[in-house]
Amino acid sequence: MSGGGDVTRQQQSVPPTSAPHIPVLLNEVVDALRPQAGEVMVDGTFGAGGYSRALLEAADCAVIAIDRDPNTQSHADILSADFGARFSYLSGCFGDMQDLLAAPVDGVTLDLGVSSMQLDEAARGFSFMRDGPLDMRMSQDGLSAADLLNEAAPELLSDVIAVYGEERRARAIVKAIMARRDDRPLRRTGDLVDVVCSVLGAPRFGKAHPATRTFQALRIYLNDELGELMRGLQAAEQVLKPGGRLAVVTFHSLEDRMVKQFLSPRTGRAGRPSRHLPDIEMAAPSFNDGVKRSLKAGAAETDLNPRARSARLRVAVRTAASAFAAETDLLPKRAPKLGAM
Ligand SMILES: C[S@@+](CC[C@H](N)C(=O)[O-])C[C@H]1O[C@@H](n2cnc3c(N)ncnc32)[C@H](O)[C@@H]1O
Numbered sequence: 001m002s003g004g005g006d007v008t009r010q011q012q013s014v015p016p017t018s019a020p021h022i023p024v025l026l027n028e029v030v031d032a033l034r035p036q037a038g039e040v041m042v043d044g045t046f047g048a049g050g051y052s053r054a055l056l057e058a059a060d061c062a063v064i065a066i067d068r069d070p071n072t073q074s075h076a077d078i079l080s081a082d083f084g085a086r087f088s089y090l091s092g093c094f095g096d097m098q099d100l101l102a103a104p105v106d107g108v109t110l111d112l113g114v115s116s117m118q119l120d121e122a123a124r125g126f127s128f129m130r131d132g133p134l135d136m137r138m139s140q141d142g143l144s145a146a147d148l149l150n151e152a153a154p155e156l157l158s159d160v161i162a163v164y165g166e167e168r169r170a171r172a173i174v175k176a177i178m179a180r181r182d183d184r185p186l187r188r189t190g191d192l193v194d195v196v197c198s199v200l201g202a203p204r205f206g207k208a209h210p211a212t213r214t215f216q217a218l219r220i221y222l223n224d225e226l227g228e229l230m231r232g233l234q235a236a237e238q239v240l241k242p243g244g245r246l247a248v249v250t251f252h253s254l255e256d257r258m259v260k261q262f263l264s265p266r267t268g269r270a271g272r273p274s275r276h277l278p279d280i281e282m283a284a285p286s287f288n289d290g291v292k293r294s295l296k297a298g299a300a301e302t303d304l305n306p307r308a309r310s311a312r313l314r315v316a317v318r319t320a321a322s323a324f325a326a327e328t329d330l331l332p333k334r335a336p337k338l339g340a341m
Pocket residue numbers: 001002003021022023024044045046047048049050051052066067068069072092093094095111112113114115116138228229
């Protein structure tokens with residue numbers, strides 16, 4: 001699963017023991033990337049390697065996989081054993097793709113968020129369903145959730161939970177966090193669940209868990225997920241050859257909106273600001289639409305994998321035109337910056 005932000009799916013479908021990650025929209029992603037013999041594809045979110053394996057099986061192509069989580073190395077070793085030199089693995093962030101890659105490529109895919117393995121391992125601290133340390137760091141370094149919750153200013157915590165969690169009761173939750181940490185620090189995911197439920201009430205059957213939005217918000221902030229997405233999209237525009245394909249799978253509206261806003265001017269859909277304004281020179285589109293609208297998983301897939309319910313796939317094909325200037329206004333308004341603490 002990717003868990004961009006829809007932690008609702010954790011509540012609905014996390015199995016009691018660690019289960020293999022089921023790739024979401026797999027056939028659609030392979031169709032969108034259309035790998036050909038001799039081409040090079042980048043899987044920017046390797047995880048358990050579901051996309052990489054399917055691409056390597058679909059054509060005699062090469063795959064360069066990237067993941068920021070060092071635990072994914074063991075899955076990469078399996079693909080190296082199966083596919084030899086056609087597969088390579090880079091430890092790092094897809095936002096740094098341009099620096100990581102030596103040459104232009106024919107396809108880039110991103111499957112955002114966290115994997116089932118990350119959610120299922122209590123020690124990673126991603127899930128409100130499993131008691132573990134308040135960690136939530138994909139790359140296992142930097143600020144942890146415990147650091148943030150116990151040390152950040154209340155204004156920052158409120159912005160994080162309100163903007164990245166789209167949580168209406170952010171201020172009340174932060175008030176409860178401050179009261180709790182004045183007494184003793186929050187250390188476990190269970191501590192945070194208790195605090196959130198003290199404000200929003202106990203979990204109710206058939207409803208999203210009350211801690212869903214708060215966990216989502218902290219994870220997005222701590223891993224700078226939206227900043228990474230913006231840099232990853234801009235890097236993909238730079239590294240894709242003319243005719244190269246981009247396929248991005250998102251899991252919540254903040255991410256999908258960013259991909260849409262990135263592609264809109266680049267596919268020429270944004271148009272002129274106003275027909276009453278003097279003609280301004282419009283940059284040539286750097287992408288063509290791969291599909292007009294986003295694709296969603298069908299009933300057959302969501303029945304098997306409820307985590308696919310919130311997935312959206314957007315596809316675009318690189319043209320020969322120059323890349324657009326990098327922008328920063330793809331990020332949501334009031335988005336707190338990592339390191340602002
Ligand atoms: C949803 S999983 C991908 C699953 C994969 N498609 C599969 O079939 O197994 C997302 C993976 O992307 C990684 N990831 C998330 N953000 C990243 C980033 N900015 N750079 C590199 N890897 C990232 C996570 O560590 C996780 O392993």
